[in-house]
Amino acid sequence: QKEVEQNSGPLSVPEGAIASLNCTYSDRVSQSFFWYRQYSGKSPELIMSIYSNGDKEDGRFTAQLNKASQYVSLLIRDSQPSDSATYLCAVIPGAYSGGGADGLTFGKGTHLIIQP
């Protein structure tokens, strides 16, 4: 059973601070990693994808990947109240074998609260 683990929270962060969200995965050969944001009653929205070790930045968001430690993280700089949501870590388990992408394996999500 391929697993993705996240701390369910809630994680409370003051407005303007850096929010740090963490995720570990069990399948060592996984190649593709994603962070989704999900507001209450809404569907998951893709905010970051990362495929190589290191950091990937997009605006206020930075995804970090360490395949040796099987660890993915998401940093949100200058946190805003509108960032309050559940953040889902998702992994495509296994090595890429061609064609379309396999289904995602999700963690349970971390509930983030940005305090004004």
Next chain:
Amino acid sequence: EAGVVQSPRYKIIEKKQPVAFWCNPISGHNTLYWYRQNLGQGPELLIRYENEEAVDDSQLPKDRFSAERLKGVDSTLKIQPAELGDSAVYLCASSPTKGLAGGHEQFFGPGTRLTVL
């Protein structure tokens, strides 16, 4: 670019009744997925299509669930008969087939919230 379209958005049925969900993926996306999301959990894959072929249905409860994607575009997921435990949000997602080890982002529709009474 239009996103993934799903209907209906909400459905309330009695147990043992049939129900169907419809999905129209993003134009040009060959890969289509159905997921189920229970409260407080991440989505779980039910079935994946490459064009009209179901290439991964290992998690689909085949005794009561069925799906089709006849022309490789729209897809329908059906439950017959529905049980109380089927209450969940049913999400459709699509992804382009780029033939690379990256670029496999999946985009979700708004979902159908099913309540079985």
